[in-house]
Amino acid sequence: MNARQHNAAAAGPSRLDRLIDLADDWVPKPAAWAFASRIWIAMMLALGVAFWLQLDSASSAATCVAILAQPKRGQALSKAVYRLVGTLIGAAMSILIIALFGQDRVLLLVCVSVWLGLCVFVAQYLQDSRAYGAMLSGYTVAIVGLAQIDTPQDTFDAAAARLAAIVLGIVAITFINDALASPSTWRALLPTMAGAWDATRAYAAETMQKGDLGAARIAALIRQIAPMRADASAIAGELDDGPFRAAGARSCMAALYVMAASIRTIAAAAAHVRRPTPAVDEALAICRRIAEGPDPSRLDAEDERLRELVDDAIRDPHREIDEIVVLQRALDFACAAIYAQDGLKALADGHEPLRDARLPTHRDFPIAFRGAMRVVIAFAVTAASFVALGLPQASFALVQVAATAALSSVTPDPKKFANGVLVGMTLAATLAGVARFALLNGVQGFPMLAMVMAPVIYFGCFLSLNPKTFGIGFILIVFFPVLLGPSNPQSYDAQTFLLNAFLVVVAAIILSIVVRLVLPVSNAQKRIFALDSAKRALADAMLGEGGDATTRTSLNADRLFQFASYSSGNGAVRRANLMHAFALARLEAAAARAHAELRALWRVEAFRPLIPGARNALAQGDAWALEDAARKLLAASRPHERGARLLTARVVSDLVSAARTIASHRRFLQRLDIAPF
Numbered sequence: 001m002n003a004r005q006h007n008a009a010a011a012g013p014s015r016l017d018r019l020i021d022l023a024d025d026w027v028p029k030p031a032a033w034a035f036a037s038r039i040w041i042a043m044m045l046a047l048g049v050a051f052w053l054q055l056d057s058a059s060s061a062a063t064c065v066a067i068l069a070q071p072k073r074g075q076a077l078s079k080a081v082y083r084l085v086g087t088l089i090g091a092a093m094s095i096l097i098i099a100l101f102g103q104d105r106v107l108l109l110v111c112v113s114v115w116l117g118l119c120v121f122v123a124q125y126l127q128d129s130r131a132y133g134a135m136l137s138g139y140t141v142a143i144v145g146l147a148q149i150d151t152p153q154d155t156f157d158a159a160a161a162r163l164a165a166i167v168l169g170i171v172a173i174t175f176i177n178d179a180l181a182s183p184s185t186w187r188a189l190l191p192t193m194a195g196a197w198d199a200t201r202a203y204a205a206e207t208m209q210k211g212d213l214g215a216a217r218i219a220a221l222i223r224q225i226a227p228m229r230a231d232a233s234a235i236a237g238e239l240d241d242g243p244f245r246a247a248g249a250r251s252c253m254a255a256l257y258v259m260a261a262s263i264r265t266i267a268a269a270a271a272h273v274r275r276p277t278p279a280v281d282e283a284l285a286i287c288r289r290i291a292e293g294p295d296p297s298r299l300d301a302e303d304e305r306l307r308e309l310v311d312d313a314i315r316d317p318h319r320e321i322d323e324i325v326v327l328q329r330a331l332d333f334a335c336a337a338i339y340a341q342d343g344l345k346a347l348a349d350g351h352e353p354l355r356d357a358r359l360p361t362h363r364d365f366p367i368a369f370r371g372a373m374r375v376v377i378a379f380a381v382t383a384a385s386f387v388a389l390g391l392p393q394a395s396f397a398l399v400q401v402a403a404t405a406a407l408s409s410v411t412p413d414p415k416k417f418a419n420g421v422l423v424g425m426t427l428a429a430t431l432a433g434v435a436r437f438a439l440l441n442g443v444q445g446f447p448m449l450a451m452v453m454a455p456v457i458y459f460g461c462f463l464s465l466n467p468k469t470f471g472i473g474f475i476l477i478v479f480f481p482v483l484l485g486p487s488n489p490q491s492y493d494a495q496t497f498l499l500n501a502f503l504v505v506v507a508a509i510i511l512s513i514v515v516r517l518v519l520p521v522s523n524a525q526k527r528i529f530a531l532d533s534a535k536r537a538l539a540d541a542m543l544g545e546g547g548d549a550t551t552r553t554s555l556n557a558d559r560l561f562q563f564a565s566y567s568s569g570n571g572a573v574r575r576a577n578l579m580h581a582f583a584l585a586r587l588e589a590a591a592a593r594a595h596a597e598l599r600a601l602w603r604v605e606a607f608r609p610l611i612p613g614a615r616n617a618l619a620q621g622d623a624w625a626l627e628d629a630a631r632k633l634l635a636a637s638r639p640h641e642r643g644a645r646l647l648t649a650r651v652v653s654d655l656v657s658a659a660r661t662i663a664s665h666r667r668f669l670q671r672l673d674i675a676p677f
Helices: 003-010 015-026 030-053 059-067 073-101 105-124 128-148 152-179 185-210 215-225 228-234 242-272 278-292 296-315 321-349 365-389 394-409 414-440 446-464 467-484 494-517 523-542 549-566 571-601 611-620 623-637 642-671
Strands: none
Touching: 030 059, 030 152, 030 446, 030 467, 059 073, 059 152, 059 467, 073 105, 073 128, 073 152, 073 185, 073 228, 105 128, 105 365, 105 394, 128 152, 128 228, 128 394, 185 215, 185 228, 185 242, 185 278, 185 321, 215 242, 215 549, 215 571, 228 242, 242 278, 242 321, 242 549, 242 571, 242 642, 278 296, 278 321, 296 321, 296 642, 321 623, 321 642, 365 394, 365 494, 365 523, 394 414, 394 494, 414 446, 414 467, 414 494, 446 467, 467 494, 523 549, 523 571, 549 571, 571 611, 571 642, 611 623, 611 642, 623 642
16 A cells, blocks of 8 residues: 555545445435335325315325324334224314313313323323324314314314324325335334344353443343334234234243343352352353354253253252252243244244233333323413414414424423424425415416425425434424315415414424423433332332232333433443342342242242241341241252242242342442331
């Protein structure tokens, strides 16, 4: 290499290379063009049929398609189902509210505010499309009821017309997605889940080689697993075997959580074993084989061999209790690997998986309540202000405030979404004005309308596919047809258009102010709320009131996933916060499982005198008493049959895990002021 080439290489990429990289980042890929084409065609189909059927609000059909715009078929179908359900509930409620309070506008607005807040509160505790459906049932009352505030006798007709438009939009996008081969959600999820399976095994292999890798490392793994929940729930409606594929995906995710938790306990317990036996070495070797790449044909045999090792260890009075923990957690790891592989295979081929695991979502009541109250206050204050000012078309603006405030309440970052609404509304108003008065300019033909709408719809779809600009793109494709107001014949009333455009921008400004000033929730507050809920859950689990132990692992993983996104500050503080959060989750899960296993062990009469001691040790958070209870149960199990011994091994491993966690984090647990500590 000569000096000139060396200097060029040292200087980095050339300007041309940078331009190519920039173009590669921003020029839409073929998949993006296909997605935008499907949405545009579906919108034009819905709009054309609505014109042919002479629906009162034809643009609502196109808007429905825009709202259901999803790059994958299962996502669109799932959202469509809950959009229909939410619309039905909202339409029925709007008829009821208008019938009861149609003659009193103050009571009417109060009832709409309360219903909207209630729906938003419920939506906070749901997930994915179900949350959207609950929220939609709230602002549908605003769309149907407020639009008929001056003509309450027309409420039923308005509700029927909106429902017809929604059904038409759903049919249009479903037909186009099927006809144009929209990508299946399960096909897109399969490589992602396979990647998470590989990452979990890599984490296990590294943990067995180096020991516990720390909370930050497992938090990164959870961040890779948890986001798959949305796609897993959207698969069921895609195919006849969709429910099996969805169940397989959920089972695999739950198993990956268990694998990650088990391997950490194995590493910790193995460090306490003073004299490793051949059984421990063999169990660790099996775990290494699974981590390196399990042979599906051998997994059942490995599982059975680990059961034999656990049973042999229990019958030998000279084995250390930590050895029992290592062997039992190795068995848990192998069982979880079986479920993970089976779930991944069920996702791929659609067979019925071995189980259908639940993946509950963690929600903190203060955050849900504040989100609902924010929407109620925003809607009530805006309604009072518009009424006092006597603004024309105030009901139109109120609908936009209700819709955007409700949407913002179920997004991870309401402030970021509000920024997207402000930019998207401004773009939608500007482009709708250009389209109506510059490009259409008096034209009444549908082909011209379709061609004028195409560039904006494509542009909005491209923006919505980029996570950074999703909010802008979503608002653009939804509100562009609302403001353009395609009708037959097309209206060109400039005054009405300008007022509507002004009001939607005002609604966006109101939302930006509301999310910043009305009951905002900072990350520090979110951490406090999450910690409080974890404290309550731990206190319940220590007393045996923690609920289903299997479900708890996934619930804790979701709480930890959210907590990790709230954590901030320097590296040491962040690591300490995560370490304590994982300690609480580990102790809660161990206590809940131990109580469940003790209840099962109660059926064996010989164990009954010992079980109250173990329960009391859990309730009091006494680490020494927990280990003592574990040893007594272990000794009592030796004369019994194999099933009782294996159940005892699970109890012992959970009691010891709880004891070690309490001993390691007692000072932190005491600072939390949890009753047992």
